[in-house]
Every structure is written in structure tokens, then in C-alpha cells.
Amino acid sequence: MRRVVLVDDHALFRAGVRSELEGRVEIVGEAGTVEEAVALITAMKPDVVLLDVHMAEGGGVEVARRVGGDSVRFLALSVSDAPEDVIAIIRAGARGYVTKTIDAERLADAIERVAEGDAVFSPKLAGFVLDAFRGDPTPGASELDQLTPREQEVLRLIARGYLYKEVAHQLGISAKTVEAHVTAVLRKLQFTNRHELSRWAMEQGLD
């Protein structure tokens, strides 16, 4: 079973997630503040950290920044689906983003996916990305600033509610290839200079 650390400042919500995930993953620790979270994650080295975006003292973004997205895999869990929140946490190193209304089965699936190093895109997030990458990139833009036609197809199917294996079936490619495309898109989200995304990231930084 995957070892998971739960970071959220609402004890009630942590209790709810814990009981939902009972038997699906192993919750090895809970933290309610940025300080606690950083210490706990460093000590426990979990497979996946479920990370709340909105907490005092910088929230999930601060936790991800201080621990570093390379050593631990983060899955952001938030009540907000505002684009600036999504982009900020992805840029801080989270490999996926789901909203708190997600059901237990999908959440367990998302945890498994992130643990294996894949990216997790909800239909909403796929829609944001397509929206943000619409239109021609500015002249002199790098390949990070645009999506390939294949990546667009994959995202469009995810936005339509297709699961990864259904996307693969529809496009006649393997599930591994779908994952590779989504991971590539995640990288672009983290490093692109596209105007809307930089603006969202900045707005969050100024808070």
C-alpha cells in the first residue's frame, strides 16, 4: 500500500479523508501547519503527500517549495479551482490537482498515479490548460510555450471526461504514451512563459 501524508489545516477534513481512504492507502501521518508538514514529510519520506492549497503561512505552495518537488510527490487537494491556485501549486512542484469533492475511488486512483510518477489532470485542469495555451504564442517563444497537436488531443479527451485508458483506446496509442503526453504538459505548465500562466503565478506570489 502507498504511504501517504495528509496536510490540511482542517482536522475535520483530514479525519474525513482518512476514513475514506481506509484500506486503500496507508496514512502514515497528518499535519495541520506548514512547519509540521515540512518536518513530518522530511522524517517520514512518504510516497505521496496530499496537500491542501489554502493554509496559513503560505499554504501548500510553501510546503512544496521547502520540501522540494523532486524528493517527494505532491498531489494538491483544494476546494478552490481558481486558475491562479492551480498554476501556483503546479509550479511549486505538485504533480496533480484535484478538488475536494472528488470521490474516494478517484482520489485513491489519483494517489496511485502520482506515486508512479505520472501527472493527474482533472477535466477542469485540462480545460484550463487548453484555454491558457490557446492562440498563437508570442514570437520567439520556445517549445515550452505551446502544446503539440497530440497533447491537445489528449487534453481535450481528458476534459471530455475520458479516463487515461479510454484516451489511449480512442487515439489508438498505449496508456504509457498517454501518461508521457500528460507529464510533458505538466512540465510545460511549470516552465512556460505564456502570459496568462505567468500572470496567475505572479498574482499568487504577491499575496
Add this chain to the structure above:
Amino acid sequence: MSAPMATATGGIPRLDREDKMLAGVCAGLAQHFHVSVRFVRISFVVLTIAGGIGIALYGLAYVAMTSPAAEPETVDPTAILREAGASWREGLGTGLLAAALAVAAGADARVALPIGAGAATTVVLWRSGLGLSPRGRVGAALMILGAVLVSSALPRLGDLQTFAFAVIVVLAGSMLLFGPWWLRMAQALTAERTARIRAQERAEVAAHLHDSVLQTLALIQRRADDPGDVAQLARRQERELRAWLNADETAAADTLHGALLRAATEIEERHGVEVEVVCVGDRALDDDTGALAAAAREAILNAAKFAGAGRIDVYAEASEERAEVFVRDRGAGFDPEAVPDDRRGVRESIVGRMRRHGGRAEIRSQPGGGTEVELAL
């Protein structure tokens, strides 16, 4: 003084950095009081030539227009008035003392008067706290210079015995005595107004939460034994609160995205399913996009009624050239070849409607495999 006094609560004019000669004071005043900037500049020049009061006035205006508003905590008009009275007594005393010392040291009125006036102005300005910021010091220096100039011109003007003499003395005196305190008062009032607006906003938030969230929570407690009802109540409240927090006007907009969101909310409430709308791009509602939205609504309704799935995904992509909507569920599915008669009408309102508007509709479904309706213009 009456004009600035009257508008003190209506905000303090700001410097105009665009159209400036020196610091933008004249242009800022002209803009604030809706008069010609040339008129303001000529007035300042004339007042400066006529004994130096223009300089003092410019200094006061400069501080007034650059100093930040006071913190709300410091607001207390009575305390400001008390301080002002004390500063006038001290200023007058210091001025008389300085002038008397100058006379005692052998100076004549031509020198003693400016010294007294300068000393008095300095004390009043000091007490009013105007010289605390760098810009405040510049303004205060200009005002003291103005006071010295006016008072040194007094003996000369006194010979003329003109009407202008009296006007200038009264103007200069009242400006230097009241100006700094008028400024403090205006700042205090602005700060107080800001605090009041904040309090009002807080009250509005409280009222909104009371009418929406607290009501829903009460309803949820009463229906705690019906999970379906509770989930639906919570979801509707979440949607509503989210729209309010983000001041989201998309759902009210006359666009394809807006129409889809409205249909989703309505069907969610009526059938207790979750409808997730994702929209990339958008387009205004016209005859064709209106038909597209209506067909999409029909498809969502179908899924809600017959599929038995808990969740329906709606994805729309729209630009000026084309518009597509996909409605997908993971429910029961059906064999499109064997559509029962009572559902032909519904299919007509999707497929037929799209065709009439130059678009197309495709329904992909298989028993047990869910359904996807694709609509395109």
C-alpha cells in the same frame, strides 16, 4: 479656503504627473476642481508676486497632495482640534518672543516681523506633524519661506494702504494657521471614511453568509438522514458561494458557457446528479449557438434521467469559426439502433435541432458502456 474645505471629505486632490511644470500641483488642482490649469498657474504666480503668499500656498498644496492618508486608529477630530489650539497659542507666543528678542537685539520691524512670523509658522507646522516625511519637509520649508516673504513685504505694502494689503495679511495668516490642521482633519476624515466602508463591506459579507451558508447548514442538519438531499444542498450552496466569492459573472453571461452553466445548475438541482462543465473559449449566444446550448441541455437532461450515472461531464470548445459540445456519462448506455419510441422525440430535439441550424449531432453509446453526445456547429 472655502473651496478646499467643502471638498475635504470628497477626497484630497492628487498630483498630476503627466501635465506638470514643477511637481504637478497646479495641474492636479485644476483637474480636481474642474478649472483651467492656466488659471490656477496664473493665480499662483500673481499670489507669489504679491508678497510671496503663492509660495506658501504651493507648499501647503504640495504636502496635502502627496502625504498618505492617516491610519484609521489615529482618527479623532476633537483631539486634532485641541492640538491645533495648543499649536496656535505656542506659535503666537514663540513668534512674539522671537520678534521681541530681535527688536531687543537692535533689529527694526523690517527684520523682526519676518523673524517672528517665520518662528510662529515653524512652531505651528512642527506641532501639526507635517515635516515628518521628506516631501512634508519640502512643503513645510516652502510655507515658512512664504510666511517670511509675506511678512517682510508688509511694511512696504503698509505704505500703500490698499485693500490688497488687508486681503493678503488675512489670507496668509489664516492659511498658515489653519492650513496644516485642515490637512490633518481632511486626512482623518478620509481615513474614517475608509474604515466605515470596510465595516460596511464586512456587514455585507456577514449578511450574505447568514442568508446563504447558515441557512443551508440549518437545512442540512434537519435533513441529516437523507444523504442525497444533503449532498445536493451542499453542492448547490458551494456553487452559489463560489460564484459570489469570485464575483463570477460567467453563469449570468449571454454566452454559450453561461447557458451551459445555467442548464447544468438547473438539471443538477432537479435530478440530483453532478454536472461538471468545462469550457474552452466562448462565444455569444445567437440563433445557432442558442440551438447548440438547447440541444446540449437536452443531452444533459437525457443523461440525468436515463443513464443512472452520478456524474455527467460537459465539455465545450468555442471560437468564432466553430463550436462543439460533448456530453458524457458513464451510465447504463443503450443501443442507438434500438431507440424506444418514447425517446425518439428527445433525439429529434437533439439531432433535428442541430441539423436545422447547419450543425450535426452524433450519439455514441453501448449498453453498459455509457453515452457520449457530440454536437458541432
